[in-house]
Amino acid sequence: MAADKKTEQSYHEWEEPLFNAWKESGCFERTPGFGKNGSQTYTIVIPPPNITGMLHMGHALNDTIQDTCIRRARMQGYQTRWILGTDHAGIATQTKVDKKLAEEGTSRLEIGREAFIKACYDWRAEYGTTIVNQIMGMGCSCDYSDEKFTLSPEYAHAVRKVFCDWYHDGLIYRGKRIVNWCPSCTTAIADDEAEYVDEKGHLWYLRYPLTEPVDGIEYVVVATTRPETMLGDTGVAVNPKDERYKNLIGKTIKLPLVNREIPIFADYYVDSEFGTGCVKTTPAHDPNDYAMGQRNDLDQINIFDEHAVVVEGYGKFSGMTRDEAREAVVAEFEALGLLDHVEDHDHSVMTCYRCHTKLEPWLSEQWFVAVDRLKEKAAQVVEDGTIQFHPARWKQVYLDWLENLKDWCISRQLWWGHRIPMFYCDTCGWEDACMEDIDVCPKCGAPVRQDTDVLDTWFSSQLWPFATQGWPEAPEQLDGTYPTQVLSTARDIMGLWVARMVMSSLYFTNEIPFEHVIIHPTVMAADGKPMSKSRGNGVDPLKLMEAYGADGMRFGLLLQVTGAQDLKFNESKLESSRNFANKIRNAARFVMLNLDDYVPGDPQPATLADQWIFSRLARLVESLDKAYEGFEFGEITRELYAFFWNEFCDWYIELSKPRLNAGGQDRAICQRNLVFVLNTALRLLHPIMPFVTEQIYQELPGEKETEFLMMASWPDAEALAMYKNDEAERAIGLVTQTVSGIRSTRARYGLSPKVELNVVVKPENEQAAAVFAEQQTLIASLGKVTIDQIAQDVQKPQESSVVLSDGVEVYVLLSGLVDFEAERARLEKQCKTLEKDRMKFEKKLSNQGFLSKAAPEIIEKDRAKLADIVDTLQRLQDQLDQLG
């Protein structure tokens, strides 16, 4: 039996037909809306995965969050649309295709630009759909009928317009700048795409001879981590306040090895405390040196080619790589007696985020976006809460990022991407950004050439929320569906992507791109470190779905979402979620097995049990709505789990068994109530566990509101509010306490669950007596006891154990079965615990400060608690006395 269960299903398998049914019925396309929200739209754009991508845990979590939001919105009656698409991913794709060509024995340079781009499209056709299929596997309700792509003709048109408009508005300019150059990818890399890696290096102290000795000083010593760059030195900097070097300012140095005469100059950038206080300055190969060079009018000498190999004109150094040149330069200095000394020095080096090659600061011609005019508004809309971050503390991180933002290098020396629409006439010098390709110069008629660079991938992704919605050709499509409602993403691309979307959207649409930004925690491996191939600590969501179903994975992931920045992946949560899905299925099976004579009808809270579960349900919906407002997915899943399992299954279903068996009118009422609670719970669970809930919904008897649960309505908290019932909750509290107490007694004395026990009951007052009387059948059945007597004046029988619950004492008759020393020990332990509580509350309630300052309802509550404790203590004491 158990073995059958395990082979019964690969969870994932039965999910697929349901997905196809949704898809075929058009459920994923934009919905028309209904009810009070029907006229409003709710749109999400998916962060476009790279076409090179495979579904990883980050996607799994992020897509679950979005699907949960959009599914709930759909059920709430909004006109929903979740826009799907992929990113062409410049460097990532080019790297893959390069590799493929290499395997085929050719290369990009060999086949040329046009053929290479075709190869990229071919690659996309073959592999680029993988991730979309995987997203489908998760059950995501994206609009698959209208998939977007950042390199489609329409999208390219939008990108081109952005470039041209910004260029003509003076926001895009060309400049010679130091950029982070990857000598392996042979392209510029944005600052934020570079990764720093700590490296154990050295500080070399080099002697630089003065052209003419000054006051007997023949040389200065400079400290450097990169001796090879001395070939491009065009100055030596000192701090103007540094007394040691004051009289050297303005003098010159005869640069060794290259015999270049370079000036000693003053700049406040120099820290006199570090090294020797003299800084060799290489404007073409260091960003700070570049800045100093600008201020002090130094030459810029580029010593490396695009592969970071020393260029012609440097004798034996020409043709050497960076590392070879370093070794050779140091050796030469040593030979010349100019190597002062060497120290160990740890520092960090920039590496390419794609290929991890050390980046070279390299002077080259690049295109930039001037951000000053854009960033102010982008800060404003977050500052004033027009765009909200969840959790809220990310607001400050966003603002800080904008604050420190520098001009953005957007040109990349790649082939795969949006080619920069700049056209140049070499004949007359004309140049412009053009919306349409041109062959000849509009000014002189000579042939023109187009810029060969392409745009940074983020330049196109920044348009994602509006370029996917018809901009700029059909701005009216933006009406009503723009701004979008939710943007969910990982924190690492908050600046790179989120801020840039805000900037470009405000400029081009005059609107914010989205109202809420969800920054979800980063999924770390179980060891707390980032998941990575090299560490081998990663987890594959596809395998997780095989093991736990998409439902199990989704629920299990959301259970782990908190306000923290990271989430240490915990597979056991997925296991409990899979078990939870199973529990839901089984509970539904129980309900349906008992519906053979079912007559549909309105729910009717006839008994205290009904009133209780309806009340709990009403509070659940209210509380879920509140948690959804703050996008608190951990809270949402925990509440659903607790309600369904611990209240509905553990108690309501158990309480309903005797009623169903009894037959008659109460059976009919109970059936309807079970169906009602189950149906409502399925709706609440559906956005997170779409498959199980849909499957059960399909099997439920009776008329359906909609063909699919996916399109059904979200339970209305206001309509349910009338079921809130404190009294019923208290009354069922008495039942559960009593039953648990009886079971506990049974377990304590090792009495088999099969043995029927006898009890007598002493209610404290009329009300308790009435409640108990009403519930006695249930209590008798769940506790497996026979109730001999209920009366306010019963005495505790000899040889019995007592169960204390609110307002009632239940005496379990144990004559002959039990060691009463154990019972005494138990009562004494309980007394001890309560005695501590009593003292705590007595102290609190005799504290003048508390009485005068605390809120009256708190004082009342605590008084009641104390009274309760004292009462219970007294009752326990009585039991002890009777044990003798």
Add this chain to the structure above:
RNA sequence: GGGCGAUUGGCGCAGCGGGAGCGCAGGUGCCUUACAAGCACAAGGUCACAGGUUCAAAUCCUGUAUCGCCCACCA
């Protein structure tokens, strides 16, 4: 160097001013006609440390320690 987060039972985490909770693991007893991927019961914590605010602190403030992340990048 600047900023942010974490520190709660064996493990992973909730709670974030008013009597310490969940999941997993472990213990005991149950194949109770929805479910052994289950049910019942029990056990397990001076909420990192030190000060402070408050009638009241796991919860707020300050500092310390440990771990982690982001940003900057002093040659």
